Amino acid sequence: MARKILMLCGDYAEDYETMVPFQALLAVGHTVHAVAPDKKAGDWVHTAIHDFEGAQTYSEKPGHRFTLNANFADVRPEAYDALVIPGGRAPEYLRMNTRVVEIARHFLAADKPLAAVCHGAQLLAATGLLKGRKVSAYPACQVEVELAGAEYMGIPVDQAVTDRNLVTAPAWPAHPAWLSQFLVVLGTRIEH
Numbered sequence: 001m002a003r004k005i006l007m008l009c010g011d012y013a014e015d016y017e018t019m020v021p022f023q024a025l026l027a028v029g030h031t032v033h034a035v036a037p038d039k040k041a042g043d044w045v046h047t048a049i050h051d052f053e054g055a056q057t058y059s060e061k062p063g064h065r066f067t068l069n070a071n072f073a074d075v076r077p078e079a080y081d082a083l084v085i086p087g088g089r090a091p092e093y094l095r096m097n098t099r100v101v102e103i104a105r106h107f108l109a110a111d112k113p114l115a116a117v118c119h120g121a122q123l124l125a126a127t128g129l130l131k132g133r134k135v136s137a138y139p140a141c142q143v144e145v146e147l148a149g150a151e152y153m154g155i156p157v158d159q160a161v162t163d164r165n166l167v168t169a170p171a172w173p174a175h176p177a178w179l180s181q182f183l184v185v186l187g188t189r190i191e192h
Contacts, residue, residue, distance in 0.1 A: 087118020
């Protein structure tokens with residue numbers, strides 16, 4: 001059954017963590033509404049490409065412009081079956097937006113399918129509803145995950161964790177793992 005999925009975007013979200021899930025979820029027949037605060041359908045957000053090039057942290061380069069396809073002002077979280085939160089720098093400031101936090105809180109409180117990659121855990125932590133959950137994230141977010149009362153799962157960068165309805169992963173190399181786990185949580189069956 002096709003699901004209606006909300007994707008919370010923002011400027012300087014990670015390019016792959018925005019583009020790839022958006023396209024993959026559409027490709028398997030789901031509806032995905034990509035929104036960002038103060039923006040409407042047809043507007044775009046900047047993305048950033050983060051890579052692992054041997055430095056102490058990831059590097060950042062300009063990414064693509066990602067065009068939004070729905071109006072943030074029109075979002076009613078109860079009308080959606082699931083939520084996706086891309087990582088990158090966007091969650092850092094999106095968590096300061098009361099409406100964005102309320103939207104994310106709705107999905108956690110209602111036990112709806114929710115996927116967060118990389119720094120998406122920063123937004124999850126802001127909801128106050130992570131206590132007792134198992135959460136993966138980019139390693140630099142471990143402190144926030146633990147302060148939120150969750151168990152930080154320090155897994156390889158290409159793996160993912162599912163805790164009931166919540167699927168989390170450390171970074172974009174985990175796309176195959178978290179997307180396949182998220183499809184299971186959504187009830188999506190792909191037959192070969």
